[in-house]
Each structure stands twice: as structure tokens, then as C-alpha cells.
Amino acid sequence: MPSAQDPFYVVKEEIQESIDKLQSTFHQWEHIPSNTGERVNLIKELLAGCESIEWQVDELDKTIAVAARDPAWYGIDEVEIEKRRRWTGTARTQVRSVKKAVEAGKELNGTSSTSVNGMHRELMRLPNSHQTDRSNQYAGEDDDDFIASESDRQLLLIKQQDEELDELGASLVRIGDVGLTIHDELLGQEKILDDLGMEMDSTSNRLDFVQKKVAMVMKKAGIKGQIMMILFLVVLFIVLFVLVFLT
DSSP: OOGGGOHHHHHHHHHHHHHHHHHHHHHHHHTSOSSOHHHHHHHHHHHHHHHHHHHHHHHHHHHHHHHHHOGGGGTOOHHHHHHHHHHHHHHHHHHHHHHHHHHHHHHHHHHHOOHHHHHHHHHHHHHHHHHHHHHHHHHHHHHHHHHHHHHHHHHHHHHHHHHHHHHHHHHHHHHHHHHHHHHHHHHHHHHHHHHHHHHHHHHHHHHHHHHHHHHHHHHHHHHHHHHHHHHHHHHHHHHHHHHHHOO
């Protein structure tokens, strides 16, 4: 199946875009001074993004595991399965690296921050929770879209197979009709050959009878009678020749 039509690559592009955005936000977070509200917000955004992407990658791994049971059914091979597993492994490693660095930075900020900043972080956690829920919702919608696309593809394959089976059945019916026609023709020709054989046998019998009669006549007629008969036949042949070819 072409990459543009494979639901895996559609979801893969969406996850890759999320990873690129996550890394961009991570680089932005690295350059922001510690103990600032913007840095706290970015920490929460990065952690929520990591959780969302990890969940999507896990779901994508589940679909790969399903496809690995029967790759031919999904129009792929073992090489493609391994390629997809390597990509999800790389994506998971990238996300975990960002998550680990952010959590380390978060702990560092926590040890050096005041109680006021701690309260501020607690208050800032509420909108982040909503953002996490919304990210999970979007991830769930993406997964539902992938499953729906995969179901549509399976239904399309089943429909195509049904159409091919119908065409194959129609072809078999036509071949059967042709076979019956050939059978009838062979029976007719066999009957004609039988009739011809019977006629040839009858003609052969009549010729044998005539030859025997002629032999008996020639034997009774003697030499003079045979000469007269030969002369008569020659004259008859000449007359017939003249009538047929010269008139």
C-alpha cells in the first residue's frame, strides 16, 4: 500500500509533528531563567506533551503488533513491520529524553524555590491538567481515526475480494458453458462419423457384390466376350468424354 494511503504513516506524521513541536518547546525552555512563571508553564506543557505522545506511540505499537500477526493481510511484509517498530522505538527514546531532562530541571527548581513559588506552581497546575485532558482527547481522536481508517481499508479489501470472487465465479460459469457446447459438438461429430462409417461399410459391401458379379460375367463370357465388353466400355468412355468436354 502506498505511504500516502497507509493509516500508519498518517498517524506517524502527526506524532512526528508533535515530537518536533515538543523539542522546539524544550529548546525554548532551556533558555528561560529558573524560577519564572513562564518556565513553570513550559514544564507542565512539556510533561503533558510527553505523556500524550507516549500514549500515542504505545497505541501505534499495539496496531503494529496486530499487523505483525498476519502482515500479508495488511499488505505489508516483515521488513516494513521491523521498520515501523524501529521508528516507534526512536520516537519513544526522544520523548523520554525530553521528559527526563524536564523532570530533572523541575526537581532542581523545586529545591531552590520558595513556598510562594510552590503555591504558584500548584495554581498553575489546573490549566495544565485541562491541557493534558485535551491533549489526551486529541490523541484518542487520532487513534479513533486510525482505527476507523484501518476498518475502512479492511472493508474495502473485503469488497474487492468479493468482486474478484464474483468475477471468478462468472468466468467459471462461462467456461462450463463452453465445455458443455464443446461436448455437444463432439457428440454430434461422433454421430456423423458413425453414420459415415456405416455408409462406407454399405458401399464397400455393394462394390464387393458388383465386383463379384462382373467377375462372374467375365468368366462366363470368355475371351471374345471380354474383348467385346472392353471395346464397348472404350466407346462408351469416348462418347461420355465428347459429351462432357466438347459440347
